[in-house]
Amino acid sequence: MLPEKLTNALNDQFNNELQAAHAYTAMAAYFSKKGYHGFANFYLVQSREEHFHAMKFYHYLTAMDEKPVLQSLAEPKNHFVSAIDVLESSLAQEKDVTSNIYALVTLADELQEHATLSFLDWFIEEQMEEEKTFRDIITRVRGIEEGGEYFLKMDDEFATRKMEE
Numbered sequence: 200m201l202p203e204k205l206t207n208a209l210n211d212q213f214n215n216e217l218q219a220a221h222a223y224t225a226m227a228a229y230f231s232k233k234g235y236h237g238f239a240n241f242y243l244v245q246s247r248e249e250h251f252h253a254m255k256f257y258h259y260l261t262a263m264d265e266k267p268v269l270q271s272l273a274e275p276k277n278h279f280v281s282a283i284d285v286l287e288s289s290l291a292q293e294k295d296v297t298s299n300i301y302a303l304v305t306l307a308d309e310l311q312e313h314a315t316l317s318f319l320d321w322f323i324e325e326q327m328e329e330e331k332t333f334r335d336i337i338t339r340v341r342g343i344e345e346g347g348e349y350f351l352k353m354d355d356e357f358a359t360r361k362m363e364e
């Protein structure tokens with residue numbers, strides 16, 4: 200069993216992860232309709248990853264003898280003006296999730312719930328990676344505006360520079 204306040208907060212995050220999966224499926228649909236099948240695939244995989252995150256909360260709650268409770272999903276953003284719009288929305292969503300995870304960590308720390316703190320460690324790392332993934336894609340798409348594809352090739356080339364000794 201866990202303190203009620205913590206159970207509720209973990210359950211909310213279980214539902215937030217399902218909401219994130221829902222939102223990414225809507226983003227995949229935007230790209231599928233446009234015919235950008237690679238981007239669509241990326242977002243469908245992203246959606247499945249969010250479902251996997253939700254299930255981590257599900258299994259943690261049940262392992263602690265608590266019951267996951269499903270809440271209703273909100274309608275996600277279904278209309279986007281461009282790929283960059285989708286990517287910026289994704290990064291904003293990940294930043295929100297990071298704040299949610301940090302709030303959970305703070306609560307678990309206040310309650311001295313060490314098992315929960317250790318469970319949440321994985322999510323701290325994961326959020327760092329998720330934010331970086333979207334920031335990097337945004338940088339590359341903006342790089343095309345900045346100087347075309349050759350500019351990105353140069354960037355890849357410069358990434359391999361080593362110091363001459």
Ligand SMILES: [Fe+2]
Pocket residue numbers: 216219248249252296
């Ligand atoms: Fe997630």
Ligand SMILES: [Fe+2]
Pocket residue numbers: 219249293296329
């Ligand atoms: Fe995520």
